[in-house]
Amino acid sequence: MAVSATLLGTFTVGYLIVISLLAYLGYRKTKCADDYMVCGRNIHPIILALSYGATFISTSAIVGFGGLAGQLGMGLIWLTVLNIGVGILLAFAVFGKRTRALGKKLGAMTFPDLMGKAYGSGFIRKAGAMIVVVGMPLYASAILIGGARFIESTFGVTYNTALLAFAVVVAIYVVVGGLIAVMYTDALQGSIMAIGMSILLVLTYVKLGGIREAHAALSSMSDLMPEGLAAAGLTGWTSMPSLGSPIWYTLITTIVLGVGIGVIAQPQLVVRFMTVRNDRSLHRAIAVGGPFIMIMTGVAFTVGALTNVYYLRETGSIALTAAGGNVDSIIPNYINAAMPDAFIVIFMLALLSAAMSTLSSLFHTMGTALGHDLWGAKKNVTSTHKSTQAATIVMIVATIGLAYLMPANIIARATAMFMGLCASALLPAFALALYNKSPSALAAKTSIVTGAAVWFAWTAFIHVKESAALGISSFLFGKDALLAMPWQVVDPLVIALPLSTLALVTMKLWESRASLGSAEQEVEPF
Amino acid sequence: MLGIEDPQIVAAYLAMIACTAACIIYGVSNWNNGGDEDGS
Known part of the structure; x- marks a missing residue:
């Protein structure tokens, strides 16, 4: 760890104190199941935008996909185009407004609940809930593993301690404060992420001598592309892979389309549209959400690619080689090597925030799917927020157990798999229900x-x-x-x-x- | 443009900026629309 332990410890303790206060605020405001599951349908638009964005963007989006840009280049910016155009504009303006109105009309409190009530079908409600209860723990445990690995390397604690501490801190505020606590803490975490990524972009261009100079230097490196990657279709870091090559198919179908479209039918994101009182809040959230996502993935993918210029100048090799062939190490190594101490602390808190905001939302969505959509439906009674709290604890324990069983290199794959499954199975039926x-x-x-x-x-x-x-x-x-x-x-x-x-x-x-x-x-x- | 020669990458950056601008324009131009409780 390059940064002073005192500085990091002070910032982290301050961060956890503010998180605790926001969790307490969520607890005080939660009086009934409606509050616990959809924030009483009265959340502020800026909190919605930041919460949606922070949930959308996990550590994997910044470190995993940012590192991938270090390997594959700026073609990943097409994913940012879909993240904003599909994940924000289309999702809020086309799906969000209908979801909010229909959710309110039907009294729906979760995504499976909305689908079940729209179709008058218990099967559809249960099918949606089963996808969440069975599929989401894979995604959640991948986020948990990624967060624990990050805490382990940053704070110098053992992996098991990191995993348990991370899960317990997030679990407490999800279980106690429900979606209000989750969205309040998301908003804080989203703000830290936006500050961290903005500084990262500016410092990177300053370090590399300016925007044009940095890009031109990266363009001139195309002859340094490793043989294997060049044979698979890569032509450089500021150009697209050869049309029809294996890397072109992976970039376009898995990364750009798979992740870009997959986001629309994500249960943990859809439920956020039901937390606001009117369409005005959704309109305002779009104005904040678009720039937020550009600052997140746009910066991560640009800086990821530009790390090659930094490493060529400093070590004479490309980023992937300098990271020992591990794509996930490119961004953390670059931050530690190239950035000043004070920024390293901010960026570490930004990454911690990205992991916590996504994990808290997944815990909450799994808990409501089990407690409200499956147990509630089985008992044929209206679920209370107490029963949902109990279900959330069950799902958190299951996720922790799974995190111990899953291989560590599953993070990015589990993310893409869950998004692909949700969109493939639920998106057409979701669109039909709304329109x-x-x-x-x-x-x-x-x-x-x-x-x-x-x-x-x-x-x-x-x-x-x-x-x-x-x-x-x-x-x-x-x-x-x-x-x-x-x-x-x-x-x-x-x-x-x-x-x-x-x-x-x-x-x-x-x-x-x-x-x-x-x-x-x-x-x-x- | 700005040191990037491949038009497909330049197009990606322009599309990213256009989508972000579209979000801001849509949000700001509808800032006060849909404000009643039913959102209609």
Whole structure:
């Protein structure tokens, strides 16, 4: 650790004290289940924008994907375009307003609850909740592992201590203060992240001699591209990979489309649209949320790519080589090596904030899915925030257990997998629920089952990065992937989402035609 | 532009700035719209 322990300790203690105060405020304001799950539908638009953004952007987005930009270059900026255009503008203006109005009309308190009530279907509510209860612990434990590894290296404590301390601190304010505490702390954490990333961009350009000079220096490095990456399609750090190359497919389908579109049907983000009183709050949140995301991923991907210039000047090698081949080390190594001590502390708190804000939202979403959507539905009674608190504790314990079992290198993959599954299974049905006056439950069920099944089949048998890791294809058919290139590098979402959409449209049309036919039969006697 | 020659990367940065500007313009131009309790 490059920075003074006293400085880091002082800032961290101050940070935890403010987090505790905000958690207490959340606890004081939480009087009923409505407060615990949707903040009494009365949250401030700026808090919504910062909370949505801070939940959206985890440590993995900054360190993992920032490091990936150090390896693959500025093509990742296309992901930022989708993060803002789809993840904020489209999500708030098109999906958010309808979600808020429908959620209020139906009295929905979670995403699965909204879907179930919109379709009048217990199956859809439970299917949505099961995706959260079964799939989200993988994502949450990946965030937990990433946070614990970061705390371990920053504060010099053992991994087990870091993991437990991190989980317990977040668990306390989620369980005690509900979504109000989660969103208040998110807003603080989002502010720290925005300050940290803004300073990082400015200091990086200053360090490298200016904007044009830094970019030109990076452009001139293309002949230093490692042979393996060049053979796979990389042409430089300020240019796109060759069209149709394996890296081009991975960049476009998994990173840009997979993560960029996957964000729309994320249960922990959708519920935030139901926390505001009116559309005015959503409009105002868009004006804050767009620039926030640009400052987060736009800066992370730009600085990530530019670390190559810094390392070439300082060590004579590219960033990936200087990081010992570990993409996840590029950003932390660069911060420690190139930035002043005071900024290192701010950036460390920003990363801690990114992990805490995402984890707290996932804990809360899993707790409400189990307590409200599954237990509540089973008992056929209205859940209280006490029962949801109990369910949240159960899900947190399950996540901690899973974190001990999962391999450490699963973080970025688990994130992309959960986002892909949510979008493939839930996005078409979610859109139909919002935009159709009489949405067809049959069409929605067919779409959800199709999306989930195709996503799983493509993940387990075709997309080689996952299918090789899972081993099901190898066990059954003796090979890691059943299709050849380029299908092996096409993300499951790119296949499953169009098919789940097609299933929805087909069933909806079939049902409309069938009901039209029966109506004609009924009027025949006249 | 600004030391970047590939038009696809330049386009990505311009699209990023355009999307951010669109968020600000949309949010500011609708700043006081939809303010009643029902949001209609």
